[in-house]
Amino acid sequence: MKYIIQADRLIDGSGSEPLKNGAVVTEEGKIIKVCTSDQLTQSDKSNAEILTVPGGSILPGFIEMHSHIHCSSEADAYEHITTESNETFLLRGTQAVRAALSSGVTTMRDLGSRNEVVFPLRQGISDGIIPGPRLLVAGTPITTTGGHCNMFGTEANTSAEVVKAIRQQFKLGADCIKIMSTGGGFTPGTNVRAPQYTADVLKNAVHDADRLGLKVAAHCHATEGVKNCVEAGIHNLIHCSWLSSDPSEQYDYDPDVADQIAEKGIYVDPTLALSHLNSLRGRPIKPDSGAMRDPEKRFEILRDMWDRGVRFVTGMDSGMTNAHFDDFAYIPEVMVNDMNISPLEAITCSTKTSAECLGMEDQIGTIEKEKSADIVVVNGDPSTDISTLHDVNTILSQGNLVKSENNLLI
Ligand SMILES: [Zn+2]
Structure with a gap:
C-alpha cells in the first residue's frame, strides 16, 4: 500500500x-x-x-524504551504479577501492546517479564495475529537471589551465574539484557540504596553480552549501583536515581560520574513520567520506593546531567502502578515542563536518541x-x-x- x-x-x-x-x-x-x-x-x-x-x-513514531507488558499497571500490580498465570499475562500483554500502538508508539522495548511470556507476544505481533508496535524484549531480568524482581524467574549471583543467565536469555531469543544492579521499590525487602552486583560482575556481564551482540540495560537507584554500572560500561542506565546509601539523605549526586556517563556515551532512561502519573492519579510515595521524595531536586540533577551532555531516552516503566500503556506522551511532556528542555529536544529524545540507544538508528527514529x-x-x-x-x-x-x-x- x-x-x-x-x-x-x-x-x-x-x-x-x-x-x-x-x-x-x-x-x-x-x-x-x-x-x-x-x-x-x-x-x-x-x-x-x-x-x-x-x-x-x-x-x-514514538519509541517506548521501558515496558513490562504483562504487568497490570493497576494499584495491585505486585499482587497480580505474583499470583497470575502465564495465560493471564498473555492476555494482559496483548491488551498492552495494542494500547501502546494506539497512542503512537511504533517501537517498544519490554525490559523484563515473568517466565517466557514476551516471546510468543513478540511473535504474535510480527506474524500479524495481534496488533502491536515493533517489540524488542529482554526476557526475564537478571537479579540476585531474592533480589529486585526475583519473582520474574532468573536469579544469578556470581559472574559465572550471570554470564550463564545472559546466555539463557540469548538462547530464548532476547533482543537485549536487563540486569538489576540495585534493589527496587517494586520488590519488598530489597534495598534501593545498595548495589546488588559489584562492578566486576557487571563488567563480565557486559563483556559476554557484547560478544552476543546484545546491549545491557541496568536498573539502578543507589549511587553506588550507578557507579558500578558506569565503571562496567553498561549501555543504558535505567532510573539512575542517585539515591544516597544514607536513608536520611535522599540523593548523593556525583557530577564527575555524570561526566563519565556523557563521555562513555551511556544512555539514561530516567523513567521521568512515573512519579508525575503517581501524583496525577494518586499514590502515596513509600519511603523505600526509590521514587522522588524531592522532585525539584531530582529534576535539578537530571537537568545538570543534560547540560553535561548525557543522552536521555524515553522509558515509561509501563505496567507499574499508574503507568498505563497508552501514556507515552507524558514522558516528553514532563521533560519539557519539569526538566526545562525544549519541545523539539524532548521529541528528539522520544525518537532519534531512543533509536540510537537501541542501535536501530538506520531503521527508525x-x-x-x-x-x-x-x-x-x-x-x-x-x-x-x-x-x-x-x-x-x-x-x-x-x-x-x-x-x-x-x-x-x-
Ligand atoms: Zn521497570
Missing part, C-alpha cells in the same frame, strides 16, 4: 526546525520521499491514498528516505505545545495504517 501523509508541518526527529507544509510518501513499509506538499509529483500521487491533516504535525514507515500525525503543533502529543490523529506502523482521521482502525 502506498500512502501520502501531509500536514501543516513535519518534525523529522533530528532536532531540525519543523518543515512547513511537509509531506511523506510511503510504500511497502518504507519511507520513499520526504518533501513539502507542493513538491509532490503526479507519479508520487499515482495509486497513493492521500491522508491530509489540516493543522497537524507529522512526527516519527527519524523521518528519512529508506527508513521504516513509522509515522504519527498529531493535531496541533508539539514544537510549541508539547501536550498536543496526546492528541494523535493518524498512525502508520511499518507502513500499515493504524489510525486515520482520529479513528482507530485496530
